Amino acid sequence: MSRFALINSKNNKNTRLDQNGLGDYKYGFSMPENYVFKSKKGLDEEVVKMISAMKKEPVWMREKRLKGYRVFGEKKMPDWGGDLSKIDFNDIFYYIKPNQKVEKSWDDVPKEVRDTYDKLGIPEAEKEFLGGVKAQYESEVVYGSLRKDLEDLGIIFCGMDEAVVKYPELVEEYFGKIIPPGDNKFAALNTAVWSGGSFVYIPKGVKCDKPLQAYFRINSANMGQFERTLIIVDEGAYVHYVEGCTAPIYTTDSLHAAVVEIFVKKGGRCRYTTIQNWSTNVYNLVTKRAWVEEDGVMEWVDGNLGSKLTMKYPSVFLAGKRAHGEILSIAVAGKGQHQDAGGKCIHLAAETTSRIISKSISFRGGRSSYRGMVTMNKGAKNAKSKVVCDALILDRNSRSDTYPVNKIFESEVSLEHEATVSKIGEEQLFYLMSRGFEEHEAEAMIVNGFIEPIVKELPMEYSIELNRLINLQMEGSVG
């Protein structure tokens, strides 16, 4: 189960050491391209229509896409956050289809795709562990399996493209409901050209005891990945959805603009775990939002390790009484990286509670920012929220920012926000080194201790690999 398994660099054709400041970053391989279909570069109405036609979509979806395209043209680029000026929308392939049909059996998956996954160290045995695997390679779901026992419970877990055909009434009702195209430029772009992503429906009262996992990868230079995920957790149901990303290294910039919409009905609970490890040329601009009804619980666990620039603020709308939202976020920014991450909790109803915990690490000139918002609307009586942001800066060239906004429109509430910024304590380091640890080992231990409160919330195999990956990134980075 090695989501971040180290790959022997002898096997890597395209490994470029130290390109991203990670020393021996092992995921930088790429496979020969073998596509059934590739759209032309750039975006116009024809490309949008063509994508819709290729997917044989119903008219309503095509209309949603075209509306998204129009809004995309009208919306301005955000003038806050990271530097987006280098993105050239005309230099991107918006749709690549690697294989004609959605595969069901592992053996039918094309060899190159399988090789890529082997290098990432996803063993076939994982099928035994996971409820179902949806691996997104390029823009299309190429491999999907769902264990029968889950299917028997009525759980739907399939590719978004498949869902448009098979469950049109659910998709039409919820698609774009909490993230309309007008929300922001990248949500509009995603609406226009989305491809792939997952659709999950958990029926009333069903507890999905195994995490559902999706796998995302970009494997072609200049290819944007615009997956669209929709999760509906019905009354009293529970699901844990896990999404992890790694991408090969290319010299030209790539764009990843995903949209994730989650609906948690009365008494339901959803946990969404992401570990994002894009290579350091990727712009990762993702809109994630959850709508939570009475007594529902939404938990975002968000780890941002890779990418050139990440702008991602998972949001929770607490719409029903006693709904609870939780956002746990880790950001690691190394050389040339800017992690602009955080979270938003909007309290719309009485007795709603939320907690945001953010831990960020900046090193080798990296910049990490926490950007968050807590809003308590009139009527959100006895709402409570707590925000804690801790930042660790490992050297003089690195930077850390905190930009929280707390808007309170109801007097009977309680809100706490605190943030601290510090470096690794000399005394802690001295203590560990006096016990015989090398300096870099001691540093890694301290960093791992720093992020421990969030790492312990991850599925076990993820937390082990995350610790290992951070050790690797950290080597010799302090001083």
Add this chain to the structure above:
Amino acid sequence: MNKVIIKKQNLMMALVVGRGETVDLETISEYKMPRGRGEIVVKAVVMGKGSLELKGMIKIGEKAVLTEAFLRQNILLLGEDAKATAVPELEIETDDVKASHAATVGQIDKEQLFYLTSRGISQGVATKMIVEAFLEEVLSQIDSKEAEIIRVKLERELSYGY
């Protein structure tokens, strides 16, 4: 009301935002040299229909190593339709620093109020005691004439009911 910007590294401030008043205040603490020390404390009471925008930035530049900078914003909302926005911000461009900020927005602790009223103190007096105690941290530190102005304003606002 116009926006007030205060550029300081050290500040103790108590604010009473009266009924229907709007206050927009920003504090900016910029550190450019090594070994700076500073603490900003803003304690504010917002009465019914009052509105407070409170921003506080701590900026620590590349050369300002060994800086220790703190910021705290405590806001007490009293009465219907009191609104507050608290935006504590940090921008830090070097490592060896200690910096933190904290913001709270809350209401009068009902248990404290219950305790006092159960001892025979009227609701109005009890409220005044709690609010004064909340501001006392700052009032006891600043010039007594200025503190008096704030106390008088608080008393007047509380007498309107809340």
